Amino acid sequence: MDASTTARRLGRATALAVAVALAVTACTSGGGGSAGDVAKSEPPRQDSQDINAKPLDQVKDGGEVRLPLYQWITQWNPFQVDGRYGDAVEIMRALEPDLxxxxxxxxxxxxxxxxxxxxxxxxxxxxxxxxxxxxxxxxxxxxxxxxxxxxxxxxxxxxxxxxxxxxxxxxxxxxxxxxxxxxxxxxxxxxxxxxxxxxxxxxxxxxxxxxxxxxxxxAWVDKIPITAGALKIGTADKTAQTLTLVPDPAWWGTKAKLDRITFRVMSQSATTQAFLNNEIDLATAGTAAAYGQLKGAKDAVIRAASPWDDVHISFGQGGALADQKVRQALGKALDRSSLIKIANNGVPVEFKALGNHIFMPNQAGYQDNSGEWAKFDLAAARKLLDDAGWKDAGSGQPRTKDGQQLELHWVINDSTPQAQLDLATAAAAMWLAAGVKVDLDKVPANDFFTKYVNPGKFEIASWRNTDSFPLSTSLTNFRLPVGDNVFGNYSKLGTPEIDALLKKAAGTLDPAEAAKLYNQADAKIWELGHTVELYQRPVVVATRKGLANEGAFGLGSTDYAKIGWEK
Incomplete structure (x- = not known):
């Protein structure tokens, strides 16, 4: 299941921030297709990369590599709350000192x-x-x-x-x-x-x-006033939605290999045809539709690795969702295995259910803390809604309370591919079986984060968090907001106990002891009804044959200065 916007490098915001990470992304995926019976491989190991790694003496000097960018970047300051969009953080680490x-x-x-x-x-x-x-x-x-x-x-x-x-x-x-x-x-x-x-x-x-x-x-809106990297901004054409990076002649280190890296803004679903048209040199292949078209394409090489990358459904904190029992009911009403199968249809790497908000399954310290909160139990979901005062109105009808129907809205990026729409539609049907009506509201791609997710103006939303490590970055994802600052906790849900556990863990130098504290916090996050984790998403991409030092990086950093074409 692919995403059209990503929080990576700095975590959930991250992605990342970072960014981050986190970098954040509407969890999206191409759907259906005849590739549903494709053979599944195990997710790549934690320490795996698939980037056609080449020493620099085997990479040509000069040339251009063309990459997709999934959203035009406005705020370039990665420390600013709106600057945590994942691609922005990753690019900034090529332009500024990444220590x-x-x-x-x-x-x-x-x-x-x-x-x-x-x-x-x-x-x-x-x-x-x-x-x-x-x-x-x-x-x-x-x-x-x-x-x-x-x-x-x-x-x-x-x-x-x-x-x-x-x-x-x-x-x-x-x-x-x-x-x-x-x-x-x-x-x-x-x-x-x-x-x-x-x-x-x-x-x-x-x-x-x-x-x-x-x-x-x-000062960093629509510009980068000062840099100190192997690369610098060449052109930034907002009208054409293109951005170029070029070598900085003032750079004191090893010169970047390429003459130019060109980013073009497009939806992830559009990358397939753009790659086939020889307009870009890397495209996502993590959906059935994309993989089916790209796996046999001329000059295409499929690459995969396991990064810190989660796909989840997050709940807001307003209206009916202010009641923890309602959020817990939504978690129990979901059959996650069925939803994961929809996302995994036709993709060659197996998606496995994720039971932790902080660790990935291939990280030391991972344990499944989802317990009863992610276990599909429709009767228990209905009981929680009964206890919350929402009266059953009969099969296929939304429950009512004080004359109001239990109706929620799921905000969806309008460039979301079909498989994610299929997943959302299936989830809405599961919730309706419990008496909760969920409407799917499409919004413009460029507004999804800036107007809805980042300010926490949603009831239900889904995106990816990428590279939410090291572990201490989880604090920003789940900490209580301070005034108008939600940090990376867009749901605005939290407790002092969760904050205290995460802060104590971040200050614990013994990794085993820190892992115990992080897992205690994670169990509380599940109980809170903050986010239903679905699965860890392997990165599956198609790269142009001969492209070196680019592809699926796993837990490693991208080094744009080393990207180029094989000699």
């Missing part, structure tokens, strides 16, 4: 172009000392330094008015940022231990670009 990348197993690796060293130099209190590459400079000529780290911390720690931040996790635990022994050394001191410190300052944003709340929120 650490992740390898195929999801482990952090320092980037020598920016860091000579970064390590814990004290544990009580926790102090991280960064030794910067003295060659590293911003595009305005200033060297990277402690003032950039300090500005990013002060902007993101939640203590400054007017800064509409995406996530304060980790930053709120920093007590000081200072220059070390010389201008290339930065000392970051924490008030409490923080296990995932390597995920902070990713990417590093220049102090000159976020010195005021106005700059933080607006």
């Amino acid at each position: 650490f990348t992740t390898d195929a197993s999801g482990n952090f690796q320092p980037v020598a172009d920016y860091l000579q060293e970064a390590k814990i130099t004290s544990t009580s209190p926790q102090v991280i000392t960064y030794k910067l590459n003295p060659k590293a400079k911003w595009s305005d000529g200033k060297p990277l330094g402690y003032l950039d780290f300090k500005a990013d911390w002060e902007a993101s720690n939640g203590k400054k008015d007017g800064y509409n931040i995406a996530d304060s996790s980790g930053y709120e635990l920093i007590s000081s940022v200072e220059q070390g022994a010389d201008p290339t050394e930065v000392k970051v001191t924490f008030s409490e231990p923080y296990a995932d410190w390597q995920n902070l300052f990713r990417p590093l944003i220049p102090a000159a670009g976020i010195g005021t709340a106005q700059d933080f929120n607006q």
Whole structure:
């Protein structure tokens, strides 16, 4: 099941933020087709990548690679609440200092172009000392330094008015940022231990670009004022919906291989024909329709890997859904196995039910905490609705309470392919069997996140979260909102207990002990009726034959500077 918008790299917002991740995405998939009986393989291993990895001496200098972009990017500041769209975060990590990348197993690796060293130099209190590459400079000529780290911390720690931040996790635990022994050394001191410190300052944003709340929120809208990467923006044509990245001649490291990377905005369903027409060099093949057309296409190579990528159904917190029993009833009324079969139809990699909001099944620490909350039990769902005061109105009719019908709205991206519509239609029929009427409301693709998901203006919505790791990024996905800031918790549902468990886990340096706390929090998230997880989604893509260092990255980071064509 594919998605048309993605939160990756920074988590749920993430995706990611990140982004993030998270990067967020309307969970979407092409449907039906004659490929329903395609042989299924096991999901790829956690540490697998399928990117046609080639050393740089086997990659041509020059040329162009054309990639799809699923939404025009407006906010480029990845620390700002609207800047967590997944593709935006991934591109920003090619244009700004990405101090650490992740390898195929999801482990952090320092980037020598920016860091000579970064390590814990004290544990009580926790102090991280960064030794910067003295060659590293911003595009305005200033060297990277402690003032950039300090500005990013002060902007993101939640203590400054007017800064509409995406996530304060980790930053709120920093007590000081200072220059070390010389201008290339930065000392970051924490008030409490923080296990995932390597995920902070990713990417590093220049102090000159976020010195005021106005700059933080607006200076990165439709522009990137300062960069420090192997690539820079070549052109950004909003009318034509095309964006190009080109090598930055001021770059001090290994020159990017390509002359140009061109992104074109299109829906994921449109990538199939665009690939067949030789208009792009990578297309999603994670749907029956797409896979069926792309698997035998000339010059196409199918690639697959298992990233942090979940498909889920989220509930809002208004109206009838303010009652936890109603949300729990919606979870119990769903036959997840049937819904997953709809999404998996015709796709060559098996989709398995997901029982955790924080861990993927191929991550150490995973356990299924869904318990009774994701177990299909129509009688129990009806009992919960009875207890919530919603009276049964007979077969096929919505329940009533105080003269109102139990009718909810599922917001759907209007570029959603057929399989996701089939899944949503099937879910709505399951809910109606319990006495809940659910209408499917299509909205414009460019509005789906900005007008509905991000501000939490939905009753039911479905999208993907990608790369919600390290584990501490889960805090932003499920923490209680503060004022108007929902962080990455678009449902706006949470409890102080969940917040406390996630914060304690993030400060626990022993991975086994941290996993216990994360799983305790996850069990509470299931009970809350926040989100019904469906499955971990393997990435399945078609790439042009000869395309090197691009494809399905699994838990690893994309390095746009290494992408190119085989010699």
